[in-house]
Amino acid sequence: MLSVKRMTPFYTSKEDFRLRLVFAYQYFSIVKGQEVFQFVPIEGKEIIINMKSLQVENLGEIFVFQRGSRFIRLPLYQLLLISDLHMHLSDVLDGIFQLAPELSMPQAREIEDMIGELELRNRLCMIDYALEMNDRLLFNELTEGMHTPNVTQE
Template sequence: MLSVQRMMPFFTSQEDFRLRLVFAYQYFSIIKGGEVYQFVPTEGKEIVINMKSLQVENLGEVFVFQRGSRFLRLPLYQLLLISDLHLHLSSMLEGTFNVEMKMPEVVVEESLNIVNELESANKLRMIDYALETNNRTLFNELTEGLH
């Protein structure tokens, strides 16, 4: 099992719903068998994440790590399987790394309308329940603002 010692993107960019994390020499290292291997950007050097599905898109990208004269060549899919890389990516996406996602105003407005409709329908169901169970206190609480 490999573990990520350090993982800090050298450069990030967001295009539409894709987040690109680009790595350089000192910003990415792993530990294998108690030895630290440093990232070498000879082949793959970026991770592309689809922000809609939160899936890594370039799983075939090959990352190379070096310790002295020894090299480890690992495709990104394998690195995700045999290391704790996904934990580091998750923490970046959850706010440790400051990524701004701007939702289109139409989507936000539609979401708020749907939430309001659901809350309203739920309140009506609760009033019906209060009437069915003859719960006058609940009925009064729910209908207070309706007058």
């Protein structure tokens, strides 16, 4: 499992109902194991959020992180699934909503619940994908820390 160490947009812009978060060197880093990997804007460098649905629109965007001569390339959808990126996005969005509070607090909570449900569904789909591809490493990363129901075998 990866964790986000720092995620500060270098630049944000709001176009109609879309929020663009643009990242640059030193503004985005992840931790894998005990090692910190820095974001490098080689490929993808932005996250686009639909402010009406609060959904990330560019899930296929590839983010690249570097530590020395090693690189990690991750599609945004996978980064959302195997890291705590959603928590950092929530913090960024909380700051945006405080600047322009268009939603009431109950609406914001409902949206957060919906996001949590969508994240769980995405994780379950990725688990299915890992099983289909027989990718044990991805499966273990995705199921790490998940609660499983008690099932008795006969």
